[in-house]
Amino acid sequence: MALAALLVSSGSLLALPKALGYFIDTLAATDRQASLQSAFFLLLTVIGLYAAAVALRMYLLSWLGERLVADVRRRVFRHLLRLPLAFFDTHPTGDLLSRLTSDAALLETLVGIVLPIGLRSLIQLVGALFLMAWLDWRLTAVFVAVVPLLLVIAVFFGRQVRRTAVAAREEEARLVMRIESSLNALSTVKSFAAESSEAGQFDRNSEISFVSAERLMRAKSLLVFVLFTLSLSLAATMLYAGGLLVLERQTSWSVVAQFVMYAAFAAFGCAGLSEIFGEIRKTAGAAERLLAILQQPPESSRQLQPLPVRPGPGAVRFAQVNFAYPGRPQQSVLEDFSLELRPGETLALVGPSGSGKTTILRLLLRLYDPQAGAIFLDGVDLRDMDPQELRRQIAVVSQEPFIFSGTARDNIRYGAAAATEGQIVEAARRAQADEFISRLPTGYDTPLGDKGQQLSTGQRQRLAIARALLRQTRLLILDEATSALDSENEMLLRQTFAQQRKNRTLLIVAHRLATVQTADRVVVLDHGRIQGEGPHARLLETCPRYARLIALEFEPPS
Ligand SMILES: Nc1ncnc2c1ncn2[C@@H]1O[C@H](COP(=O)(O)OP(=O)(O)OP(=O)(O)O)[C@@H](O)[C@H]1O
Ligand SMILES: [Mg+2]
Structure with a gap:
C-alpha cells in the first residue's frame, strides 16, 4: 500500500x-x-x-x-x-x-x-x-552532457558536509555526557566547592562543540551555494538553448x-x-x-536442557575456584578458593575491604562464572541450571541495595509481583521497615524518588531487607545489610535473622561482633584466600589474623 x-x-x-x-x-x-x-x-x-x-x-x-x-x-x-x-x-x-x-x-x-x-x-x-x-531530443542531449559534471562537483561537496556532520554529532554526544555526569554528582560537586571547575570543563567542551557545529554550517552553506549556482545556471542554459530553438521556430x-x-x-x-x-x-x-x-551469547545453562531445580535443603559448595573479573583479567580476586555451607547453617564471612567477600556472593548468584573450579547448589553445578531458576532460589541484600523510583510497595515486591498485601506488610515489619514506611506521607504508596533518594541510607537498607525476606528461598545472602543501622534496629533485625536460621542457609558478610559471634561458623578472608575458619571463640585462639581483625574493629583503641 x-x-x-x-x-x-x-x-x-x-x-x-x-x-x-x-x-x-x-x-x-x-x-x-x-x-x-x-x-x-x-x-x-x-x-x-x-x-x-x-x-x-x-x-x-x-x-x-x-x-x-x-x-x-x-x-x-x-x-x-x-x-x-x-x-x-x-x-x-x-x-x-x-x-x-x-x-x-x-x-x-x-x-x-x-x-x-x-x-x-x-x-x-x-x-x-x-x-x-x-x-x-536536442535539448535532452545538452542536458545529459552537462549533468554528470555537475553531479561530480555536488557529490564532492556533499561528502565534505557528511564528514563534518559526523564530527559535530560526536562532540554533541560528549557534551550530553558531561552534563549527565556533573548533574549526577551534584552533591559531591557542591561539597567540594568544585562548581567553577565543572563549569570550566563544560565551557571547554561546549566551545569545541560550537566550533565543530560552525564547521558543519560552513560546509553546508558552501554546498547550498554550489547547488544553487549549478542548478540555476543549468536551468538558465536550458532556457537559453530552448529560446534559440523557439526563435528558429523549431x-x-x-x-x-x-x-x-x-x-x-x-x-x-x-x-x-x-x-x-x-x-x-x-x-x-x-x-x-x-x-x-x-550476536553476544546470553546467559544460559551449559546444558541444552537445563537440569530442573528441585527445592533442596540449601547446601553450597565452592570447589577450587579461581576468579578474576573480565574487565581486569590479570588481577586474580579468588585463588583456589574452597568452601562448604551445610544446609541450615549460618556462615559469616569477614575480611578486610577488597578481600573478595562481595565477589564470592556474586559468584554464588552466578553473576560471573569462575575461570577454574566449580560451584554447586545442593549438588548441582550452577552452570547446569537455568540462571533465572537458580536466582529464584536465593534472596540477597546487596551491599549497596538499589531502590527503584516507584513506591515503597513496588520496591518490596520487586521480583515477586504475586505477593499479597499481607505478605508485603509482614516482610516490612520483620525488616523493621513497617514503622517508617507507615509514617511516609502516603504510606506504602509513597514514591521514593530517583534511586530512593528520599530515604535515608538505613531506611534504604531496611527496604532492601524486606524485599529479600518476602522471597521464601532456601538461601539468604546478606552483604553488610545492616551496616548503616543504629544498634537498636540492628539488634531487632538480628532477631529476625535468627528466626530465619531455622529453615534457611544464611551467608552473611558482617563486621559487627554480635553478628559474627552468633554465626555457626566464621570464615576469614584475605586477598581471596581463606586465612582461617571455625566458630568465633575457637578462631580467636587459633587464627591470629582473625584476632587482630576483631581487636581492631570492635575494641576501642587504648
Ligand atoms: N566489576 C569489577 N571489575 C574489576 N574488578 C573488580 C570489580 N568489582 C570488584 N573488583 C575488585 O575485586 C576485588 C574484591 O572486591 P570485593 O567487592 O569482592 O571486595 P569486598 O571484600 O566485598 O570489599 P568491601 O568490604 O569493601 O565491600 C577488589 O580488589 C576490587 O577492586
Ligand atoms: Mg563488598
Missing part, C-alpha cells in the same frame, strides 16, 4: 508539467472558456492526486519505520538484559545507550527515507529523461517550459540518488552496531 502511494505520488508529479503544458497550449490555441476551464480542472486534479499520495506515503512509510525501530529496540533491549554482567564490565553504558537510541532511530531512515527517496528519485530521473527526450515556449521543469525533476532525482548512498552507508553502520549486541 505504501508502495502504491509512492508510485502514485511519483507518477502524478511527473504528470504535473504535462498538465501545465496542456494548460499553456490550451491558452494559446483557443479562446474558448470551456476548454480553459477543463484544462484548469485537469491541473487541479493532478495537484490534488499528488498531494494526497504524498501525505499517504509519508504516513504509511513513517508508520513502517517507527514500527521497525520499536521492534528492533525491544529485541535488542531484551537481549541486553539477558547478557552476562561480564559484558557490561567491558562495554560502557554510554555506548550501549547511544546504540539503543540513535542507532536504532537511524533504522527508520531505511524505510522512511532510503526506500521512498531512492525509489522516487529513480522514477523521477528515468521518467523525466524519457519525457524530455520525447519533448525534444519548438514552442510550452515545450521549453515543460522541458525545464522535467530537467529540474531529473536533477533532483540525481541528487536524491547520490544522497541515498550516503544514508545507506550510515544505516549499515548502525545496523552493524546493533547486530553486534544481538
Whole structure:
C-alpha cells in the first residue's frame, strides 16, 4: 500500500508539467472558456492526486519505520538484559545507550527515507529523461552532457558536509555526557566547592562543540551555494538553448517550459540518488552496531536442557575456584578458593575491604562464572541450571541495595509481583521497615524518588531487607545489610535473622561482633584466600589474623 502511494505520488508529479503544458497550449490555441476551464480542472486534479499520495506515503512509510525501530529496540533491549554482567564490565553504558537510541532511530531512515527517496528519485530521473527526450531530443542531449559534471562537483561537496556532520554529532554526544555526569554528582560537586571547575570543563567542551557545529554550517552553506549556482545556471542554459530553438521556430515556449521543469525533476532525482548512498552507508553502520549486541551469547545453562531445580535443603559448595573479573583479567580476586555451607547453617564471612567477600556472593548468584573450579547448589553445578531458576532460589541484600523510583510497595515486591498485601506488610515489619514506611506521607504508596533518594541510607537498607525476606528461598545472602543501622534496629533485625536460621542457609558478610559471634561458623578472608575458619571463640585462639581483625574493629583503641 505504501508502495502504491509512492508510485502514485511519483507518477502524478511527473504528470504535473504535462498538465501545465496542456494548460499553456490550451491558452494559446483557443479562446474558448470551456476548454480553459477543463484544462484548469485537469491541473487541479493532478495537484490534488499528488498531494494526497504524498501525505499517504509519508504516513504509511513513517508508520513502517517507527514500527521497525520499536521492534528492533525491544529485541535488542531484551537481549541486553539477558547478557552476562561480564559484558557490561567491558562495554560502557554510554555506548550501549547511544546504540539503543540513535542507532536504532537511524533504522527508520531505511524505510522512511532510503526506500521512498531512492525509489522516487529513480522514477523521477528515468521518467523525466524519457519525457524530455520525447519533448525534444536536442535539448535532452545538452542536458545529459552537462549533468554528470555537475553531479561530480555536488557529490564532492556533499561528502565534505557528511564528514563534518559526523564530527559535530560526536562532540554533541560528549557534551550530553558531561552534563549527565556533573548533574549526577551534584552533591559531591557542591561539597567540594568544585562548581567553577565543572563549569570550566563544560565551557571547554561546549566551545569545541560550537566550533565543530560552525564547521558543519560552513560546509553546508558552501554546498547550498554550489547547488544553487549549478542548478540555476543549468536551468538558465536550458532556457537559453530552448529560446534559440523557439526563435528558429523549431519548438514552442510550452515545450521549453515543460522541458525545464522535467530537467529540474531529473536533477533532483540525481541528487536524491547520490544522497541515498550516503544514508545507506550510515544505516549499515548502525545496523552493524546493533547486530553486534544481538550476536553476544546470553546467559544460559551449559546444558541444552537445563537440569530442573528441585527445592533442596540449601547446601553450597565452592570447589577450587579461581576468579578474576573480565574487565581486569590479570588481577586474580579468588585463588583456589574452597568452601562448604551445610544446609541450615549460618556462615559469616569477614575480611578486610577488597578481600573478595562481595565477589564470592556474586559468584554464588552466578553473576560471573569462575575461570577454574566449580560451584554447586545442593549438588548441582550452577552452570547446569537455568540462571533465572537458580536466582529464584536465593534472596540477597546487596551491599549497596538499589531502590527503584516507584513506591515503597513496588520496591518490596520487586521480583515477586504475586505477593499479597499481607505478605508485603509482614516482610516490612520483620525488616523493621513497617514503622517508617507507615509514617511516609502516603504510606506504602509513597514514591521514593530517583534511586530512593528520599530515604535515608538505613531506611534504604531496611527496604532492601524486606524485599529479600518476602522471597521464601532456601538461601539468604546478606552483604553488610545492616551496616548503616543504629544498634537498636540492628539488634531487632538480628532477631529476625535468627528466626530465619531455622529453615534457611544464611551467608552473611558482617563486621559487627554480635553478628559474627552468633554465626555457626566464621570464615576469614584475605586477598581471596581463606586465612582461617571455625566458630568465633575457637578462631580467636587459633587464627591470629582473625584476632587482630576483631581487636581492631570492635575494641576501642587504648
Ligand atoms: N566489576 C569489577 N571489575 C574489576 N574488578 C573488580 C570489580 N568489582 C570488584 N573488583 C575488585 O575485586 C576485588 C574484591 O572486591 P570485593 O567487592 O569482592 O571486595 P569486598 O571484600 O566485598 O570489599 P568491601 O568490604 O569493601 O565491600 C577488589 O580488589 C576490587 O577492586
Ligand atoms: Mg563488598
